[in-house]
Amino acid sequence: MDATSTQADPRRWWALGALVAAMLVLGFDLTILNVALPTLAADLGASTGQQQWIVDAYVVVFAALMLPAGLLGDRFGRRRMLVAGLGVFLVGSAMGALVHSPGPVIAARTVMGVGAALVMPLALSVLPSLFPAQERTKAVAAMTAAMSAGIPLGPLVGGWLLDQYWWGSIFLINVPLVGVAVVVCLLLLPETRDPSAPRVDLISAALSVAGLGALVLGIIEAPHRDWTDPLVLGLLAGSVVLVALLVRRERRAARPLLDLALLADRGFRWNTVAATLGTFILAGLLFVLPSYLQAVLGHDAFGTGVRLLPLMAGLLVAAKLSTVLAARLGPRPVVATGLVVLCFAALLGARTGIGDGYGFIAVWLSLAGLGFGLAMVPAMDSALAGISADRAGSGSGLLLTLRQVGAAIGIALLGSLLAGVYADRLDTDGLPAAAAATADDSVVAGHLVAERLDLPALADAADRAFLDGMNLTLVVCGCAALVAAALVALFLPDSRTAAAGPAAGAERTVAPDQHDGREWTA
Template sequence: MATVTQADETRRDARRWWALGALVASMLTLGFDMTILNVALPTMASELGATTGQQQWLADAYVVVFAALMLPAGLLGDRFGRRRMLIAGLGVFLVGSLVGALATDVSWVVAARAFMGIGGALITPLALSVLPSLFGPDERTKAVGIISAASALGMPLGPIIGGWLLDHFWWGSVFLVNVPMAALGIAACVLLLPETADPSSPEVDALSTALTATGLGALIYAIIEAPSRGWTDPLVLAVFGAATVLITALVVRERKVERPMLDMTLLAHRGFLFNTLAATLVMFVLSGLLFVLPPYLQAVLGNDALGTGVRLLPMMGGLMVAARGAQPVVARFGPRAVVSAGLVVLAFAALLGSRTTVDSGYGFTALWLAITGFGFGFSVVPAMDGALGTLPGDRAGSGSGLLMTLRQVGAAIGIALLGSLLAGTFRDRLDVTGLPAKAADAAGDSVVAAHIVAGKAHSAHLAASANGAYVHGMGVVLLVCGIAALVAALLAGALLPGTRAAEAAKGTPDMAAPAADARQ
């Protein structure tokens, strides 16, 4: 009997590590897809004529849909089969990538990105939720670490792969590269993953899902349109009002239902709330920064797409080094001290970056980018650990889903708000004196568009003005990021639980459950 069990265990071993490889491929694809588009945006702005607002939608369409659908996607997998829904997510991602690669119009590319967001929302929670069926508790931590590393590794790979593809092929290749990866993931899931489900999980609430998607979509739309239409424009104000009503309705509904999809009572845990806010702010800054940096490196400093990707590596390198080193530092000094210090470093890097001028050169940029990466790593990793560590065991799933959703909301708002701030500042600063009205309007769309107009008009003055206006706008964005990070550091230092409180929460996770249940 023991021999049979051992043989079965051996066969399971071989299968589960191959299955983990399939999940790693899926997460790696999602990881570099998050950053690969940022390098492509200047090229797409040039070849498709995309304005800054349209570029914001190219980045945000994916993130908004991803954030809105992540929780219901996880519940769909629980009820109807995680492998089935994971395969469906990879299929949706593959089709969206094909549509994006073949599109010839900005609107179709935005639609393709939104469709890919549906696939990403299915893949991310389900790739993690199938791990318990593959690995025992002794190996699960290692498996989660491998998947997390794959997702993190995708971030620095994205700009490099994207830059190389754009130097050798057309812009659609940054979408097409997803197709073989997704196809490989589908084949591996079909052949290697066992089917698992949890029919007792809460049903997917269609109304809550609709409120989340429409509320977030309305908020992002208003923020992106405000710089061109004006913050007091009737349409912008109406959409802001609609977003407020929809998000309020979502919160009220989720607080009343017996088994909420978005468990708002988790925010009553002080450690979870403030660690989640810290992690969300970091995503706000990171996504906004990755949106404004590539045009500076490409249009202002004159690098090609591959050179732009490579020049983002100091930040990615700092992030990965700090992420690996965060755990022993937290063990020595406690999460509150490390999260606060990480946010202070992030604030310093952003304020240093706001001093960038047109003549600073890449050396100065590489310096504050590397410091930025360290700040990100030492703030976001312990903040996420601290948030999940305060949760009772029976709410780990819903808590991690809420944390990931809020992080994605932070990313979407970061791109929209900081991108809109950049667009408005650039347009106000750009000198279009002497240009025809149509050319002046086109030049104000983006720094890439201004360079195209300058080339056609043979105007060195317009090109120089565009560079100066963009660097000034980037400096304003970085200044806002620095102030926000500094305020967050002060709040984290004052409000996050101390080391002893955090250890007590981790040591007795179920003590919070009765109180939470009573609040429901």
């Protein structure tokens, strides 16, 4: 299938629909459990640390395995591995619906992360073979919008399921969605591969998983053990050593798993920084906010999902607007402006008080969605525009790996900051030691202890302590967004004229042997 047939065949848009369906599923599962965390804390006794791992187990494995997943697609066929990833994701979803304690839930989320790691980079890596340069921006925007829409829709759907059924239903909802995506991918997606792709380096893959896992575990354990605890220090130091070994090994590889040469390109590097920090902020925000809406303001799970809709509205508006603005102005001013808007939204949210109503939250959530969407779509499109088709799997895998690393660290770091501030500010004087330790675990646990002991003052204190922690995390988010905006404004090259060159070059590198000798398979 050459470039001409790609442009002429209308089924490329149906193929895009299959990819959009897959990305929507991944977006759902980045956040659908967030609205269930208070329920898991109450029903399964999950502590704040376990809640962080329930969310982060998926994200850590997702991030760490995307690089080898991209190469697997390059070597064995992108459609084949994409469908395999959806199948693994389905198995993990079924596991999650059948277990009854925090540990197995974490294990199920880990399996789902393996599947997601295959799906994400391969869904993006087929775009250069499906669309010419002038259409690729629309395709990237559609896929980004799908995942972005799935992120805030996840709490909405999850909240409705929790109100109607048991908590395991938030895993079962994936089964029909994944099934549809598998069928459509098999029917409409062309098979592509890079016959020269190297074998997956299992040692490098193990180093990436272990390094990122040690970093996240150290950050999550720090509030409970203290940052100077030998275990925490050992985990953090170990993560540095493992990542350094990974980088050293990859620098010596003829065809590296971690293609560091891509980071030498200014456009790719700074667009990736913008996307990573933006994801760091959004992931941390979506970890913190559901507990505030449910435990502090008293909304049910579905009501919490509904109250996150302004974020989705901002994302959807920005996904369309950013494409138009980037075409006229170039990505640099659009990405920088989006990050400034995200900064303003976070700092505005940090002024939330106990007596503030939902209207104030809706305003800054809308702005946060608008800022994230304005920054993310042009940043990802501009970064991917310079990746040639023969490096599409590993290149998009690197970009998306760094984004998911940002998400994992955002959940771990901001969740740990919240947990530490909450425990420090909560006054448990006069409580039995066991009750005080339980109340310190999370605001949900604080409310349960207050209810059992008939201590409304403890519930009020838990609300105030949680709000102090939430506002501090939002200040950190705002500072991160401002730093990212400054870096983009200073260092991101203006690629209005340059973007067409690499993109077109990428299209020209699509050789017939990369498509397995076949045209469309439907």
